[in-house]
Amino acid sequence: MLTPTPVRNQMSGDVAVQTDWTSTIDTKGIADWINAQSTLLLLTHAKPDGDALGSTIALARAINLKRETTGAVSAAECWYAAPMPEWSKTIIGNTKARIIEDHQPIPGAFDPEGILITDTGSWSQLAPFAAFLKPRLERTTMIDHHLQGDAEIATRRLLDTNAAAVVQPVAEVCCHLLGVENPSQLPTDIATALYVGLATDTGWFKHSNVDGRVMRLAGQLLDAGVNHTKLFAMLYQRDRATRFKLMARALESMQLIHDKHAAIMTLKLEDFKETGAAPGESGGFVDIPQSVASIRVVAILTEQKDSDGVFTKVSLRSKPDEWDGKPPVDVNQVCNTLGGGGHARAAGAKIRLPLEEATLKLIEALP
Numbered sequence: 530m531l532t533p534t535p536v537r538n539q540m541s542g543d544v545a546v547q548t549d550w551t552s553t554i555d556t557k558g559i560a561d562w563i564n565a566q567s568t569l570l571l572l573t574h575a576k577p578d579g580d581a582l583g584s585t586i587a588l589a590r591a592i593n594l595k596r597e598t599t600g601a602v603s604a605a606e607c608w609y610a611a612p613m614p615e616w617s618k619t620i621i622g623n624t625k626a627r628i629i630e631d632h633q634p635i636p637g638a639f640d641p642e643g644i645l646i647t648d649t650g651s652w653s654q655l656a657p658f659a660a661f662l663k664p665r666l667e668r669t670t671m672i673d674h675h676l677q678g679d680a681e682i683a684t685r686r687l688l689d690t691n692a693a694a695v696v697q698p699v700a701e702v703c704c705h706l707l708g709v710e711n712p713s714q715l716p717t718d719i720a721t722a723l724y725v726g727l728a729t730d731t732g733w734f735k736h737s738n739v740d741g742r743v744m745r746l747a748g749q750l751l752d753a754g755v756n757h758t759k760l761f762a763m764l765y766q767r768d769r770a771t772r773f774k775l776m777a778r779a780l781e782s783m784q785l786i787h788d789k790h791a792a793i794m795t796l797k798l799e800d801f802k803e804t805g806a807a808p809g810e811s812g813g814f815v816d817i818p819q820s821v822a823s824i825r826v827v828a829i830l831t832e833q834k835d836s837d838g839v840f841t842k843v844s845l846r847s848k849p850d851e852w853d854g855k856p857p858v859d860v861n862q863v864c865n866t867l868g869g870g871g872h873a874r875a876a877g878a879k880i881r882l883p884l885e886e887a888t889l890k891l892i893e894a895l896p
């Protein structure tokens with residue numbers, strides 16, 4: 530199972546060692562490895578999300594708390610490849626973290642004894658760190674929950690592919706590090722970071738990946754003192770009022786194309802100007818009309834302007850289930866006919882036409 534298989538890279542002709550995407554260590558083993566390192570660097574995927582931030586911050590706090598209270602040798606810091614979510618500062622707090630902006634070189638001064646990677650095992654997601662990591666692969670350890678990855682990144686791998694969030698195995702590692710029996714006994718600031726990962730990777734406990742194990746950990750973290758309403762507000766209630774003024778305009782513009790079971794919304798340049806909303810503030814509007822039972826496909830067309838003049842950005846979503854005997858709408862195909870693309874359920878296109886003409890073209894393209 531763990532025997533490396535040499536494979537020939539067809540592109541370069543190099544013989545690379547390919548290892549299986551399987552675990553080679555357990556949570557106790559990772560805690561023991563952490564304890565043996567004097568300095569640790571915690572890394573996660575570029576453009577970190579709640580699980581990436583929560584897992585690294587929780588580990589850094591547990592490692593540094595242990596050092597403070599027991600005189601253990603390990604000290605940890607986190608590096609993140611930007612862009613960062615808006616709320617990241619709140620969750621990072623005063624935990625030692627460095628944000629590496631796009632195209633900025635990796636800081637050379639810090640040469641950690643151990644490198645711990647969480648929430649990814651793919652070179653593609655670690656690209657900003659690749660040059661730094663490649664000569665140091667014998668020092669790396671990885672904790673991930675994804676179904677695939679590049680196993681050669683770490684010989685010590687904990688791959689909990691049944692976990693909804695990587696903070697689930699990470700919570701166990703934190704318990705081993707701090708010598709507590711279960712996550713309800715973790716310090717609140719560590720439990721809070723873990724909860725951010727658990728709640729965001731499950732869509733606030735509503736995705737299909739929610740199971741008893743998720744809810745048991747959630748319960749234990751709440752017992753540890755997590756303020757979940759404060760976290761929800763931090764993560765999901767940060768909109769500006771201008772977004773709602775713009776949303777009202779979008780909803781008011783909605784036309785229903787009954788024979789195509791489609792809802793189409795439009796936003797003009799004036800709508801942004803008059804409401805004071807920024808272009809990015811229309812994100813997610815396209816999801817709203819999907820709550821209408823008879824709607825199978827939703828589009829939002831946004832008028833924009835660049836140096837070549839006015840154009841229209843189209844964003845499309847479709848529901849996954851068949852409806853009234855009809856298969857779901859493949860919006861990727863629809864967008865292909867408009868010069869764009871994406872996925873079967875979510876796709877987009879940029880049309881070099883004014884809003885009204887682009888709308889007519891889209892209606893024509895819908896099945």
Ligand SMILES: [Mn+2]
Nearest residue numbers: 580648695730
């Ligand atoms: Mn994750």
